[in-house]
Amino acid sequence: MIEEEMPNIVLCAETHFTLNISESEINIVGYNHIRCDSHSRHTRGVLIYTHKAIECKVVYNNSINNNLWCIVIKTLNNTIKWQIGLVYHSPNSSDAEFIKYIGEILEEYFSENENNVIGDFNINVNLQSTYTNQLSHTFATTSMHQLINFNTRVTETSQTRIDLLYSNSDEIEIKNMENQRISDHETICFNLPVQKRHTMRIYEFRVFCNNYTKENLIALLRNYNFMEANDCDIGLKVQAINSILCDIMGMLTYEKRVQIKLVxxxxxxxxxxxxxxxxxxxxxxxxxxxxxxxxxxxxxxxxxxxxxxxxxxxxx
Structure with a gap:
């Protein structure tokens, strides 16, 4: 993949590397590397390759309680000024503790600069939950939002979005490199702008109801046959009516991602x-x-x- 694409930086999550893996085994000609090893050959660990033309320094390199593995680098080239964090979160450990650790790292190392945090979070943002909301809020407080809009782990039985990229820039180009897929995870390519940083802001989704009126609601309700639910038990009736109302509200409203200044x-x-x-x-x-x-x-x-x-x- 590196020979074909010649990337400036390669970020690898869940390497399975331990101290028994020698430097010579992971060297790639033309690249430097930074490793944060696992304690097991079966899971965990992160690794960053940087092209030798890219000047950078390691800001953070640590694993915490078999929960989080993280490396943060800062590029030093005059034309490339980004801070990039790579994370891996073990699915067998606490999501709440992981979000706490991430919050502490963001506070300490991501309060300024152009920032990206990418990796295998093992929290499926396709589903709304306490932890997905907490994760989104934690990054939003440092003006960072999630940019991956496709499923990143696809198997025969599931499709999840657990490999994520948080950034304080809207100008990042992201693509799914399907021809470079590794195991059951997608390989993600992203291009960073070399200058311009957004002022502090936060993003959220809001529901707009410009098309909603009492008359429109009544007109749409009349198109549905509620009599079909008469022979069902009360639980199925509630489900049927709720489904109808959701369909109608979907026609009368729409969701839009809006930018809000952090006032x-x-x-x-x-x-x-x-x-x-x-x-x-x-x-x-x-x-x-x-x-x-x-x-x-x-x-x-x-x-x-x-x-x-x-x-x-x-x-x-």
Whole structure:
């Protein structure tokens, strides 16, 4: 695949690599690699290949409680300035803990820059659940939203969307490379813009009812034969009526993805200025070796984030 496509960066989730796999076994000519190994040859682990023409540094590389494997890199080329995170979440571990860990990593490493997080989340976003909603909200608080719109794991008995890409850019080109499919997972190709970053925003789906009127509702109801449900028991009658009403509302309303600026959300201008101050103090401390002001500001910044976010949850 690499010989055919010549990508700049290759992200591999669930590598099954352990420390027993030597560097020479995974070397690819022309590429550097960063690995976060599993404890088992049967599952887990992540790996990133970067073309040697791409300058980057490793920002984070860790596994947490056999739940999450994560590598974060930052590209340093003048024309490519992105921070990219690769994750794998074990399906045998807690989704709630995984989302908590992801939230902490986002707070620490993804508060600025152009950001992408991609990987095998093992949370099927085709289904609405507590965890899919929490995952979406966790990324939305850092202005990131999910871009994959096709099923990424397809078997004879199921089709799920568990390989996901969250980003704070709408200009990413994504395609499903069906001819490069590995196992039962799709291979995803995405192209990043080299400049321009969106201001802070959040996306959500809203229902619009421009076509809804009492007259239209009555007219559509008259097209259905409710008598067919007379011979059914009460449970089937309820299902039949509910199905009819859903069909009608689908005709009278439509769902649209809208962009909302993060006005009065928890990550406000004060936090943004505090984060900038933290970064300036960090650069100063590296030169002077005086870390007290930086450490104090960093603690204040992290405490302020937790307070703001908790207040938002209380309001909701």
């Amino acid at each position: 009065n959300k928890w990550y406000d201008r004060k936090l943004n200025e505090l984060n900038k101050l933290k970064y300036e103090l960090f650069k100063l401390a590296k030169n002077t070796n005086e870390w007290d002001n930086y450490n104090h500001t960093k603690r204040h910044y992290k405490k302020s984030i937790k307070i703001k976010r908790n207040n938002l949850w209380k309001i909701k």
